[in-house]
Amino acid sequence: MSDVVSFNERQLDAIREVGNIGTGNAATALSGLLSRMIHMDVPKTELVSIYELGDHYGDPLQIVGAVFVRSTGGFQCSLIFIQPEEDAQLMVELLLKQQFGTFIPAGEVPQEMTDSALTEVGNIVLSSFLNAINMLLGTQHQISVPGVAHDMLSSILDVVASIYGQMGETALLVNTELKVEGLEEGHKISGHIILIPDPDSLELLLRKLKVV
């Protein structure tokens, strides 16, 4: 497997398009779940030095909520749904309000329940993302049980660094942001989806998209 830095513009564009299809599906799923409009950014394919990952998504010490899944099968990859901790809390409040009809502050909800709600949202968003990609590629896939963490951004991104660190010095990430619309003034819920293709899966993807 060659280092990802050798990919050309056309190939990076093709990978981005895959991200675009995944994101569209993920946004639809999140919108259904929260009964809100979702704004989605055009995804970016980024080549990031593994040594600079910690700073790439903002303050490396900010606390985030993150849901991680592993997908095996035709297109092996890892996916992270990552949110600022306040956004994650707000999203849990929104979900609970929708389910039970009354507002419960996130601070009064047991941590297990918050985590369970977050995991479920992450799972739905990331599964939808993967379904769309595998549909496009005509591949079968299985998704792991999601893992959840609340911690410093840079600690979470060590996962990405350790995957790509074995291949070289550069990580290839497909990266997009979803924003929930129609919230009260001053409230914000956003989340990043980061697709981390296994280096070997990238060749398959490029072959299928005929941009080898």
Place this chain on the structure above:
Amino acid sequence: MAENSIVLGMADLMVVAAPIKLITLGLGSCIGLVVYDSFAKVAGMAHIMLPDSRGLHASEKVGKFADTAVPAIIEEMLKKGAVRARIKAKIAGGAQMFSLPGASAEFLTVGAKNVSETKKRLASMGIAVIASDTGGNKGRTIEFSTSNWMLKVKTLGKGVCEI
């Protein structure tokens, strides 16, 4: 005397003369390795990402892998006046940030491998690890003071401890 501080990034490795504070922020599965000789007043820190460089893409950064970082940091310590028999080591980090029940995802346990490989390499060079705070599922921020040779470890939800 006030200590200036240096923040090390991913895969950085540095040896300094006291008084300087060495800091690494937000360690997840990575390891913060500290070595020091309190008599010669030199100390080093490495932010190690992966256990073993063998068979992998070579890196210019010797701090990236445990098997290259440990010999490099000890050599640098000796160059700066440390004496091998006096060098002591402290280790923090090596967490497993996510666990996926039932999934085979070997790379998620890289933290534990970083810890064991670093300890093994230190042992083979005759360096004693006198304190460590490793494993678990939480990230850590570490600060090493060359005035009292203590390693301050901050963990989210667990506060600060000194080892």
